[in-house]
Amino acid sequence: MTDLVIGAGLMGITSAYELLKRGRAVTILEELDGPALGASYANAGMLTPSMSDPWNSPGVYKYLVKSLFNPSSSMRLRLNTIPTLLGWGSKFLRYSSEPYFKAALKDNFNLTSYSLTKTKEIAERYDLKYCRKSEGTLSIFNTQEDFSIKENLYKSLNKMGLQCSVLNPDEIVSLVPSLSSISSKLYKGIHYHQDESGDAHLFCKALLKKFLELGGQVKYGVPLKSLTIANNKIIGINTDSEHIVASNVVIAAGANSPKLLRAEKVNLDVKPAKGYSLTINVDGVSGLPALPVLNDAMNVVVTPLGNRLRLVGTAEFAGFDLSIDKKRIASLFEMFKIIYPEVASQVDPDSAIPWAGLRPMSCDGKPFIGATKIKGLYINSGQGPLGWTLAMGSANLLADIMFDIPTEIDARPFSLLRAHRNMSM
Numbered sequence: 248m249t250d251l252v253i254g255a256g257l258m259g260i261t262s263a264y265e266l267l268k269r270g271r272a273v274t275i276l277e278e279l280d281g282p283a284l285g286a287s288y289a290n291a292g293m294l295t296p297s298m299s300d301p302w303n304s305p306g307v308y309k310y311l312v313k314s315l316f317n318p319s320s321s322m323r324l325r326l327n328t329i330p331t332l333l334g335w336g337s338k339f340l341r342y343s344s345e346p347y348f349k350a351a352l353k354d355n356f357n358l359t360s361y362s363l364t365k366t367k368e369i370a371e372r373y374d375l376k377y378c379r380k381s382e383g384t385l386s387i388f389n390t391q392e393d394f395s396i397k398e399n400l401y402k403s404l405n406k407m408g409l410q411c412s413v414l415n416p417d418e419i420v421s422l423v424p425s426l427s428s429i430s431s432k433l434y435k436g437i438h439y440h441q442d443e444s445g446d447a448h449l450f451c452k453a454l455l456k457k458f459l460e461l462g463g464q465v466k467y468g469v470p471l472k473s474l475t476i477a478n479n480k481i482i483g484i485n486t487d488s489e490h491i492v493a494s495n496v497v498i499a500a501g502a503n504s505p506k507l508l509r510a511e512k513v514n515l516d517v518k519p520a521k522g523y524s525l526t527i528n529v530d531g532v533s534g535l536p537a538l539p540v541l542n543d544a545m546n547v548v549v550t551p552l553g554n555r556l557r558l559v560g561t562a563e564f565a566g567f568d569l570s571i572d573k574k575r576i577a578s579l580f581e582m583f584k585i586i587y588p589e590v591a592s593q594v595d596p597d598s599a600i601p602w603a604g605l606r607p608m609s610c611d612g613k614p615f616i617g618a619t620k621i622k623g624l625y626i627n628s629g630q631g632p633l634g635w636t637l638a639m640g641s642a643n644l645l646a647d648i649m650f651d652i653p654t655e656i657d658a659r660p661f662s663l664l665r666a667h668r669n670m671s672m
């Protein structure tokens with residue numbers, strides 16, 4: 248009998264591949280017409296153990312409250328979505344306490360580091376083509392105040408094993424010469440050596456091709472409608488037109504995952520956080536950067552992906568709305584002009600391709616990976632802003648759990664049934 252994986256995004260494709268590799272027959276069901284057309288389509292392309300910090304950091308509530316009155320805020324809460332966020336939102340805020348944040352940072356760092364190793368292994372094993380770059384990422388800061396906000400975080404991560412160097416403006420320019428025209432405005436930078444980057448959509452397509460060659464199957468245009476359960480065990484799923492029998496079902500449907508579990512009273516604390524990207528073809532453009540550069544204070548990143556640059560910024564709690572706000576896109580391009588004035592001057596803003604996607608955000612900043620209370624029903628979801636970084640690691644944990652073999656890192660912090668032991672911290 249087959250295992251079914253619901254969703255052909257980063258989590259679905261990597262999970263399906265790892266199950267197949269361990270000897271299962273696996274079929275992926277995807278409601279859209281191709282692979283990785285949801286959140287995994289045009290993300291910022293960074294694989295970043297350096298960003299293992301959950302978004303619900305101490306003090307996040309002040310930021311969110313302010314954002315209600317500032318439409319251009321980089322992380323924004325929309326007033327009309329507050330009712331839909333009540334239960335999840337109160338947990339999101341409660342989990343932002345200092346002790347919980349520190350514990351979650353460590354858990355996430357273990358998983359991001361493990362995941363990056365697994366991503367590199369598979370990229371090299373199959374020579375996957377996805378505009379991969381291994382030069383790290385660079386965070387730049389214009390003021391001492393901006394830098395000091397990140398100082399504690401990078402020092403904590405450094406103690407956990409993250410390699411990074413603090414750079415002065417001259418060192419920044421020798422690493423990324425295209426920043427020379429703004430060097431007088433730079434205060435410091437942090438180069439995270441181990442981070443990587445690459446196009447998640449191309450990665451998904453390349454890994455899916457391998458999965459199919461190895462005997463896996465995928466069906467597009469097939470939305471899961473409901474699960475069939477008997478005696479607390481999964482026996483299959485229902486689409487609009489058929490019942491499909493399955494031994495195991497993995498829900499890897501991104502921000503949609505909670506909806507698919509609600510009828511079975513499996514509560515998954517995941518909500519969508521919308522983000523925008525702008526992809527620019529830079530054929531013939533000179534002075535291009537070789538690695539992703541982030542301006543933390545502006546909350547924008549510019550990632551080189553082959554003959555394209557991708558600009559990404561902003562997070563909005565706006566429900567499942569995927570409409571493109573032109574002002575957000577215009578402001579992304581304005582930030583691009585501030586970081587790379589010379590590169591931006593060679594680019595026609597109208598040729599840039601805007602996109603919006605929904606990060607599946609968990610209430611406590613860590614993904615949900617593993618078994619549910621229903622036998623044979625598993626989850627791999629809630630990776631939020633780190634889903635590309637976490638995909639291969641999450642898939643390996645999930646597959647080992649399903650095969651009941653020891654996981655290579657501690658999987659308990661990511662269990663769906665994790666005791667909310669830290670809530671009192």
Ligand SMILES: Cc1cc2nc3c(=O)[nH]c(=O)nc-3n(C[C@H](O)[C@H](O)[C@H](O)COP(=O)(O)OP(=O)(O)OC[C@H]3O[C@@H](n4cnc5c(N)ncnc54)[C@H](O)[C@@H]3O)c2cc1C
Nearest residue numbers: 254256258278285286287291293471501522633634635636
């Ligand atoms: C703007 C932006 C920038 C980002 N940048 C980064 C980054 O630089 N680094 C990083 O690590 N992460 C980044 N992320 C996060 C990362 O992209 C996501 O965490 C990741 O793509 C989530 O993958 P997923 O497979 O869980 O969800 P998705 O990619 O959304 O896949 C879920 C799939 O399930 C399908 N589905 C849903 N319901 C059903 C159903 N009923 N039946 C069948 N199929 C269904 C959907 O169609 C979809 O294809 C970014 C995200 C955004 C939005």
